[in-house]
Amino acid sequence: MKRSFQYTCLLAFAATFWCACEKTALVEYVQPDMIYFFKDPNLSEKDSLSYSFAIKSETMQFDTVQIPVRIMGTAKDYDRVVTWGTVDSLTTAVAGTDYEVLPAKVPAGAYTAYVPVRILRNAAQKTKEVRLLLEIRESKDFKPGIDDARGGDWAYPGAGIRYLVKINDFLTKPNNWDSWLKYFFGSYSQVKYGFIIDVTGRAEFPDTGPNALPYGQFQYFESVCRNALEAYEAEHGTLIDEFGNPVTF
Known part of the structure; x- marks a missing residue:
């Protein structure tokens, strides 16, 4: 009789547990679409880029550098806007004098893209290097991705939302x-x-x-x-x- 009672209680508990499991709905985790500067540890320019007009033709007055970015999330069937700004406290380059902001986007179906930055030549760069620290900003399509992930003295791929561009017009040591x-x-x-x-x-x-x-x-x-x-x-x-x-x- 005692054993029968225990068996009945066990069945009741199992039934109650099963019902509770059936009523618990799984909640899907949805991560917002994010984007970051891709920093390949195999490249000498993973963290920064030094651009010197001194190794270019004297007639060249501007150029465009392309900084790689990658998304976190899935590709979409439409173009998406990438927004970036500058970290003013760590930037000495002047907009309209040393650089220009160009439209940036991730094309439809793509997981990677480039942020184009137009570099402008001027006489002051002959004697003084300027620094342009880019920072990913939130747009209608993306939130900033990984803030900064580092391993030892080098950055892992996809390491940050900031990227440094140094601009001058005199010979400087190549990155590599x-x-x-x-x-x-x-x-x-x-x-x-x-x-x-x-x-x-x-x-x-x-x-x-x-x-x-x-x-x-x-x-x-x-x-x-x-x-x-x-x-x-x-x-x-x-x-x-x-x-x-x-x-x-």
């Missing part, structure tokens, strides 16, 4: 000099960099991305620069850089 070019050209100086540009006929030496040069090409440039320096020294003597040191390769 310390990570790659120094193994072929040695320590950096403006004089050395200018010499390399004159000898090779190029000012950009990408080692990552779609335009990356093969390893052998860097070895070739190193050899060409070394031979050109020997020829220069034979005719003019030692080439001295802005630090008072002889240029070497």
Whole structure:
């Protein structure tokens, strides 16, 4: 009798639990559409971009840089607006003088896009570099994505809603000099960099991305620069850089 009572109670409890489960509806979690600057850890320009008009034609008065962004969520069947602004306290570039805001969008069906920024050339950039710190802002289509996710000394892909663009009109160290070019050209100086540009006929030496040069090409440039320096020294003597040191390769 006691066992029968226990069995009856167990069935009643099970029935009650089952009914409770049936009445509990699952609530779908809906994440708002978000967007962020995509920072590829394999690229030297993952966190910032240095743009120098000094390596461009003297007639070039403006250019456009493209900063990659990615969405969090699903693609849509229509174009969506991306809005960005500047962090004024950390920006020295002046709108209309150093840069212009261009329309940005994520095309229909896309998960990735680019924020275009028009860079303007002016005389002040000959002596002073300006900084433009971009920040993703909320638009009618997107909220800002990941604020900042970092791992050690480098940023994970999709690391933040801010991106720094540095603008000048004098020779500056390429972004990949310390990570790659120094193994072929040695320590950096403006004089050395200018010499390399004159000898090779190029000012950009990408080692990552779609335009990356093969390893052998860097070895070739190193050899060409070394031979050109020997020829220069034979005719003019030692080439001295802005630090008072002889240029070497």
